[in-house]
Amino acid sequence: MNLKVLTMAECMAEGRQPEILFWVGSAGSYDDRAKKITKAFVKLLNAANIDFAVLGTEESCTGDAAKRAGNEFLFQMQAVTNIEVLNAYEVKKIVTACPHSFNTLKNEYPSLGGNYEVLHHTQYLQQLIQEGKLKITNNTFKGKRITFHDPCYLGRANEVYEAPRELLKELGVDLVEMKRHKRTALCCGAGGAQMFKEPEKGDKDVNVLRTEDALQTNPDIIATGCPYCNTMMTDGVKFKEKEADIQVLDVAELLANNQEL
Amino acid sequence: MNYLPNILFAIALVIGIGYFVRNVQKLIRNIKLGKDVDVSDNKSQRLRNMVNIALGQSKMARRPIAGFLHIIVYVGFVIINIEVLEIIIDGLFGTHRIFSGIGSLYGVLIGSFEILAVLVLVSVIVFWLRRNIIKLKRFWNSEMTSWPKNDANYILYFEMVLMSLFLIMNATDTSFQAMDSGNIISQYIAPWFSGFSENSLHLVERTAWWIHILGILVFLNYLYFSKHLHILLAFPNTYYASTKPKGQLDNLESVTKEVMLMMDPNADPFAAPEDTETDDVPEKFGARDVTDLNWTQLLSAYTCTECGRCTSSCPANLTGKKLSPRKIMMDTRDRLEEVGKNIDANKGEFKDDGKQLLGDYITKEELWACTTCNACVEECPISISPLSIIMDMRRYLVMEESAAPVELNNMMTNIENNGAPWPYNQMDRLNWKDE
Ligand code: SF4
Ligand code: SF4
Numbered sequence: 001m002n003l004k005v006l007t008m009a010e011c012m013a014e015g016r017q018p019e020i021l022f023w024v025g026s027a028g029s030y031d032d033r034a035k036k037i038t039k040a041f042v043k044l045l046n047a048a049n050i051d052f053a054v055l056g057t058e059e060s061c062t063g064d065a066a067k068r069a070g071n072e073f074l075f076q077m078q079a080v081t082n083i084e085v086l087n088a089y090e091v092k093k094i095v096t097a098c099p100h101s102f103n104t105l106k107n108e109y110p111s112l113g114g115n116y117e118v119l120h121h122t123q124y125l126q127q128l129i130q131e132g133k134l135k136i137t138n139n140t141f142k143g144k145r146i147t148f149h150d151p152c153y154l155g156r157a158n159e160v161y162e163a164p165r166e167l168l169k170e171l172g173v174d175l176v177e178m179k180r181h182k183r184t185a186l187c188c189g190a191g192g193a194q195m196f197k198e199p200e201k202g203d204k205d206v207n208v209l210r211t212e213d214a215l216q217t218n219p220d221i222i223a224t225g226c227p228y229c230n231t232m233m234t235d236g237v238k239f240k241e242k243e244a245d246i247q248v249l250d251v252a253e254l255l256a257n258n259q260e261l
Numbered sequence: 262m263n264y265l266p267n268i269l270f271a272i273a274l275v276i277g278i279g280y281f282v283r284n285v286q287k288l289i290r291n292i293k294l295g296k297d298v299d300v301s302d303n304k305s306q307r308l309r310n311m312v313n314i315a316l317g318q319s320k321m322a323r324r325p326i327a328g329f330l331h332i333i334v335y336v337g338f339v340i341i342n343i344e345v346l347e348i349i350i351d352g353l354f355g356t357h358r359i360f361s362g363i364g365s366l367y368g369v370l371i372g373s374f375e376i377l378a379v380l381v382l383v384s385v386i387v388f389w390l391r392r393n394i395i396k397l398k399r400f401w402n403s404e405m406t407s408w409p410k411n412d413a414n415y416i417l418y419f420e421m422v423l424m425s426l427f428l429i430m431n432a433t434d435t436s437f438q439a440m441d442s443g444n445i446i447s448q449y450i451a452p453w454f455s456g457f458s459e460n461s462l463h464l465v466e467r468t469a470w471w472i473h474i475l476g477i478l479v480f481l482n483y484l485y486f487s488k489h490l491h492i493l494l495a496f497p498n499t500y501y502a503s504t505k506p507k508g509q510l511d512n513l514e515s516v517t518k519e520v521m522l523m524m525d526p527n528a529d530p531f532a533a534p535e536d537t538e539t540d541d542v543p544e545k546f547g548a549r550d551v552t553d554l555n556w557t558q559l560l561s562a563y564t565c566t567e568c569g570r571c572t573s574s575c576p577a578n579l580t581g582k583k584l585s586p587r588k589i590m591m592d593t594r595d596r597l598e599e600v601g602k603n604i605d606a607n608k609g610e611f612k613d614d615g616k617q618l619l620g621d622y623i624t625k626e627e628l629w630a631c632t633t634c635n636a637c638v639e640e641c642p643i644s645i646s647p648l649s650i651i652m653d654m655r656r657y658l659v660m661e662e663s664a665a666p667v668e669l670n671n672m673m674t675n676i677e678n679n680g681a682p683w684p685y686n687q688m689d690r691l692n693w694k695d696e
Contacts, residue, residue: 005694024690026681035693056691060680068633069669070547070655072513074676076520107509112517152634157508183639186575192633195674196682200630203581210576243481 003042007056008089018053021086023105025062027227033234034227040256041097047261048133051089052095059083061229064100067108069193076103076112079104083114097121097252099153100104100191106158110118120154122163122225122251129170139260142172147219148189148251149178149210150185151226159183164225164251171258176217186210188232202237211236222248262356270352270474277478284485287562295556303504310644311500321641324570327391329555334420337381338492341427344374348474358437368442375431375446378424385420399569402578404428404588409567412487419483423476429511430469433462494564495643502644507635510652514546550617554653562593563644566641571637571647576629578655584630586637586647592622592649598669619654628654629666 011018022045025228027034045052063078086094094116096102106118119127128134144166154160168175180186189199189206199205211233214222222237224230227250234248249257295685300307315318319329347360361367392400392413394436430448431437444451454462484490491498503670548554551562569584572578596618604611631651638646658664665673672682680687 003694005691007691027685028694029690030681030683030685035696038693056434057688059690061676061682062689063676065682066673066676067510068652068655069665069673070652070657070659071665071673072516072546072656073520073660074673075511076516077524078676078680080520080524082558088317103506103508107506108512110523111512129457133563152632152636153508156635156639167640184574186579187632187634187636189576189632192631193669193672194632197666197668199627200577200582202577202583202630204575206580206632209580 003039004046005042006019006053007058008091009056009058009119010088013064017090019051020053020093020095021055021089022052022060023062023094023098024054025096025098025102025227028097029059029169032230033231035139037097037227037230037252040250040261043256043261044128044134044259045123045253047259048128050128050133055085055089060085062101062104064104065193067097067193067194068103069196075077075108079109079112079114082114085200086114086116091116092116093119093122095119095121097227097250099151099157100228103135103157111191120160120163120225122154122167123160125255126163126166127165135227135256136244136255138169138258138260139172141221141254144173144220145176145177145218146173146221146223146246146254147176147178147214147217148223148225148227149188149214150182151224151229152185152187152191154225155185156183164221164223167251168223169256173221176219178213178217180213186213188226188229190228190232195231198239205236207236208239211240215240215242219246221254222246223251223254224248225251267355273475273478274349274352277475277481281481281485284482287601287605288485288490290554290604291597292559292563294552294597294600295554295559296552298555298557300557306504307500307502310502310504311496314642315495316498317651318642323642332379332386333380333384334388337424338378343370345428345477347471352474358434361437361440365442366386368440371394371437372430372441372445373523375428375443379446382421385417385424389414389417391419396580399573402569402572402585402587404507404585404591405567408449409591411486412489413567415483416487416489416508418612419476419480422471423480426469426473426476430466431588433457433466435459435466436464436586470656476575488565488567491564491566491643494560498557498560498564499644501560503646503649515546545657545662546573546675548650548653548657549619549657549661551593551600552611553657554593554650558650558653559597562590562597564592564643565594565645566640566643567591570640570642571645574636574640576632576634582630583624584627586651588652589623589627589647590645593618593672596622623654625658625664628658631655637652638673 006018009019009157011079024038028038060082061078062082063075063239066078067075096105096107096118099120102120105116107112125134129136148164148168150161167176186209187206188210214233222233224233230248232251236247237246301473318328318332321331342681350359351357356437391397428447428450431444431447433454438451438573457465484492520591545553551559565587569587575584575586597617600611603614628651631648633648633652635648638648675682675684679685
């Protein structure tokens with residue numbers, strides 16, 4: 001199936017404003033694993049006939065990792081540049097599959113002049129299902145044991161706990177919670193720019209401990225809602241040599257796979 | 262001579278309260294060493310947070326056992342203060358149980374105090390067992406050495422003694438026992454003293470009374486030196502805590518000014534900044550020492566109860582890394598105290614002591630281990646954010662000292678050059694579409 005993706009520039013050339021902007025994010029654009037999540041989400045948007053666009057080459061890193069590494073300068077440079085582009089296109093509503101972009105766009109851009117309605121893709125997908133634009137027709141995952149790993153920047157940071165879970169319930173899965181979940185969820189180990197460096201010395205890596213949390217639920221699938229969490233959990237499952245039995249999939253991928261998109 | 266006890270009592274009261282007031286003044290001065298921050302927003306939300314979290318103890322119940330025991334001790338502490346009021350009036354005016362004039366209500370009041378006293382006694386003993394016999398892990402982390410550990414135990418002993426004294430005081434008060442109202446517990450203790458003469462009974466009663474009130478005055482003054490300052494500071498701390506989503510870090514305004522200047526195509530990059538004369542000390546980015554933190558962060562450092570809930574949920578700490586958010590708060594307080602003493606010793610001015618919070622107290626290794634996951638902030642029962650201090654110190658490391666780990670420097674260079682944390686060309690951003 002061919003993806004239908006327009007850029008904001010193309011929409012502008014057609015003289016119209018798309019309903020939403022899909023903020024792809026750096027991981028979603030370049031990371032091989034995360035690109036699959038990006039594509040899964042686009043397939044769902046296409047299936048629901050959503051009028052959306054991306055910035056494409058005009059998108060730049062939100063600056064989240066730079067800010068959390070302590071480089072406020074670089075972050076604000078990135079933010080101001082992105083805000084200029086977004087405001088030039090008069091963007092109103094942004095959807096993103098990356099909780100880090102979500103948090104930054106939603107909470108940190110406003111005081112720099114960027115005011116948008118920002119949604120995480122799980123929130124948006126839930127809306128689409130409620131409005132009947134997206135329909136669950138198959139039951140590929142019915143009865144499968146699935147545990148959801150809350151991304152810190154979606155969960156604790158912004159208190160979005162239900163949207164991803166509601167989507168999983170729509171799929172009829174057997175949702176099993178880890179001991180630490182929702183507000184007590186353990187970080188995957190990637191946040192705060194940790195993704196880009198070696199961890200400090202310790203007994204084990206955070207993603208391994210978090211994978212152990214997940215394995216205790218004896219799942220068929222570990223569901224995630226963040227490209228970085230996805231990488232960390234995938235690595236954890238490999239470390240535990242469980243990759244033959246357990247898949248790590250983004251909620252958007254689960255939905256797209258269910259619909260055989 | 263009849264007035265001697267009253268005079269002694271008044272002196273004790275003045276000394277006790279006077280010393281307390283002096284320490285409170287010092288506390289306020291130290292907190293004000295922090296940078297100013299605007300906390301005038303969201304007044305009603307702040308009030309609600311204070312009522313729910315400090316007064317209502319809403320976050321304590323998340324750990325049911327500790328929460329339940331803590332609420333008993335807390336309620337006991339608050340209510341028994343009514344009894345203290347009576348003691349003070351009696352002490353000053355030589356009266357005896359002045360409130361007993363209110364009749365049967367008095368019995369109800371004292372009766373409930375007695376029950377509370379027993380409950381508090383039991384709770385405190387359980388607390389002591391959890392710390393010292395069961396050895397709950399979070400009370401035995403590396404930062405919980407001598408003073409922090411003793412401090413916690415001292416207060417438990419203190420409470421045990423105070424509560425016992427209160428009961429003994431009631432049990433040996435013959436006129437109170439004769440009233441036979443409100444002596445719900447003490448009537449069972451009174452028989453222990455049945456062999457005593459009238460005189461020695463009175464002596465025991467007076468001694469218990471005196472040690473009880475002196476103990477309370479000592480306790481009041483012990484607070485300043487102890488983590489038990491949270492009894493008082495939990496209120497302002499929950500009021501002034503951030504009301505923003507946890508994920509939202511502040512955008513440094515000083516940086517915004519410079520960024521706007523750099524991005525403005527009309528600005529002359531070589532022009533000298535206009536206000537060089539007005540503020541000749543260039544603003545520091547981030548925090549190196551306690552005076553670079555803002556005053557709400559310093560208030561938090563004094564408020565921290567060292568309960569370790571933050572540390573026991575920190576992913577870095579759970580996987581054996583050096584970082585402990587509790588230690589971040591304890592270090593901040595220790596350094597602030599040191600700075601305060603330095604100021605006292607140097608007639609109100611700080612003399613450079615060659616030390617700072619960053620490096621001498623908190624190491625880079627600790628700072629870089631944080632994943633900014635907010636688990637510590639979520640856990641803290643009194644709305645402290647160790648994360649905000651960690652972030653301010655990272656900012657100093659990166660923006661003032663360019664001292665980020667090499668990999669992070671690479672990541673930042675990539676963002677600067679390619680608009681992504683990886684070394685890919687920005688022109689390839691949409692390649693996924695056709696892959
Ligand atoms: S935010 Fe940092 S210090 Fe706090 S729990 Fe998470 S990793 Fe630990
Ligand atoms: S910061 Fe909060 S959670 Fe951590 S030790 Fe202090 S009071 Fe406890």
